[in-house]
Amino acid sequence: MKSFFFVFRLVVFWFFVLLFVALMLANTAPFRHHDAAPTFILLIFIALMLVVTGAVSHLRRVRLIAGHLDDSTMGNRQRRQIEIPFEAGEAFDLLDAAIRELPRSEDVESARDSLQVRAKVQRPKPYGHHPLGRLDPSRWFGHLRNQIFATVTPGDGTGSVTLICEPEAGAWSDWFRVDDGTNLENAEAITRAITRRIAEKRRNEQMRARQTETEKERTVARLNLLHAQVEPHFLYNTLASAQYLTRTDPQQADHMLGHLIHYLRHSLPQRDDALSTLGDELERTSAYLEIMRLRMGPRLALQIDVPDTLRAFAIPPMMLQTLVENAIKHGLEPKPGGGTVWILARQDDGAIAITVADDGRGFNEAGGGTGIGLKNVRERLRLIYGAEASLSVVSNAPEGVAATITLPPRSTTTETVS
Structure with missing residues (x-):
């Protein structure tokens, strides 16, 4: 039901926009003395069908990425709250590296003192070149980029990351076009990258701890061996002397x-x-x-x-x-x-x-x-x-x-x- 209202909302807004454009054109000189209504109706119908097709493709791709559809996954703008179990500076380094290694990321601006990262991300074309080209209303705004804004909030030995992935356009554009799940994809990719880096760091710490424990065991064993080399000869000599003195x-x-x-x-x-x-x-x-x-x-x-x-x-x-x-x-x-x-x-x-x-x-x-x-x-x-x-x-x-x-x-x- 939510997906239906999502598509319906786009269709309604595009219908009123296209109807307004058609009425404006009908009052201009080239169309005033001609019956252009059928042509306008046909163009509006084709445009609305393209809007529906684009919206449905967006929903299907979002379902493939997230596994489900809800208000948060269907939207063009994604927000994530990620808790990193490291101090703020180290959490910032993980975040910055994850954003920089994101495919097609560019114009990355990071400020370590304020714990903020901004970046632009080229939006891929999931379905390649569109055959209808400029007839598709979703292409009328051009091929927009996505953008990322992330901040780290220091905690007690932890860093809380607020991650925002959105189109490089005002929020009004969400009423007219979809991002084909690209911002959802970016948010999930950054979250996975941070999680992977945390797990890798934990594994390295555990490996170092095991190596330290092994080295400690080896050191103790060597100390015991060295200690054992010192004590016996004195005991043997003393007992031998005592044995001799018992007779003399x-x-x-x-x-x-x-x-x-x-x-x-x-x-x-x-x-x-x-x-x-x-x-x-x-x-x-x-x-x-x-x-x-x-x-x-x-x-x-x-x-x-x-x-x-x-x-x-x-x-x-x-x-x-x-x-x-x-x-x-x-x-x-x-x-x-x-x-x-x-x-x-x-x-x-x-x-x-x-x-x-x-x-x-x-x-x-x-x-x-x-x-x-x-x-x-x-x-x-x-x-x-x-x-x-x-x-x-x-x-x-x-x-x-x-x-x-x-x-x-x-x-x-x-x-x-x-």
């Missing part, structure tokens, strides 16, 4: 096992992918050093200078002990008279520097501690902090080596505190 000095063996239990108490609760604190690492390292004192006797001395305010600072587990192990293994144990291990911590602009120094054999004779321990420390720092953390190993005058770990004050790390 049971009391010392008991002390060694007590320190080992203390060491394990500060080691086992930590997950391999969890950060520790400097205080906990000092407790762990102290237990380790007590065990080493039982093995080295008076050849091992220790000095610790760590402010209480830094003991809650988060650091990766086992790194401090690795540096201490390296100092004893490469610096003090090979030295006949042994020596001293210093553990120092300082804070500068929020960043913390932890230094383990010794007065052992140094670079020349020990090779600078280039074994797996320091390599693992460097690799774990890179995986956890990226370029924000560093490990430096230098000579400790007059003899020995000083290794310093520098950690950022706050950073996003691969290891997380549980």
Whole structure:
């Protein structure tokens, strides 16, 4: 019924316009003394048939595009409200790209500050060249273009797009001609393009999230492997020493096992992918050093200078002990008279520097501690902090080596505190 009234409205307006033109021509000199009524009636009938044909073609094409007919789809002017789940600037970029890639778009004017886009669109000829040419009243206004006006209204993390597609003519022209569904086609095309771009962006975000998760899993696995490489050899050596002492000095063996239990108490609760604190690492390292004192006797001395305010600072587990192990293994144990291990911590602009120094054999004779321990420390720092953390190993005058770990004050790390 709505389609019938749509066609009827066009026919009525064209009838009165053609009748008015016929009456005006009938009063002019060439037709005043001739009976031109039959000719005018025939021309009016042909013109009205062409109007009906054009209107019906418009309705059929609109049904093909939209799948149904109603007041909004039959009209020459289309309005869409599109919600984009991105901030206004990003929503504007999606809208602008969608309009620019519309077929036959031209004269595109976009203003990012005001979030507006205007464009002209060449109107296609859906049915090619019309055989009756200028006899068709719908061609009397010329082949008009369509135009697009779109704005983005900012919201709370979203952008609301108001899209208007209409003929390049005043609203009065809608009473006399149809657009063959071209503005409906433009509105649907822009809506589809925006929807496709949103879906593509979501897919890319999901893909990046999956890649990030995969990289995180790989990083944690590598950290666990590096961590596993550090702990076992100390446990094996300690248990071997305790086994030996049970036969030669049971009391010392008991002390060694007590320190080992203390060491394990500060080691086992930590997950391999969890950060520790400097205080906990000092407790762990102290237990380790007590065990080493039982093995080295008076050849091992220790000095610790760590402010209480830094003991809650988060650091990766086992790194401090690795540096201490390296100092004893490469610096003090090979030295006949042994020596001293210093553990120092300082804070500068929020960043913390932890230094383990010794007065052992140094670079020349020990090779600078280039074994797996320091390599693992460097690799774990890179995986956890990226370029924000560093490990430096230098000579400790007059003899020995000083290794310093520098950690950022706050950073996003691969290891997380549980």
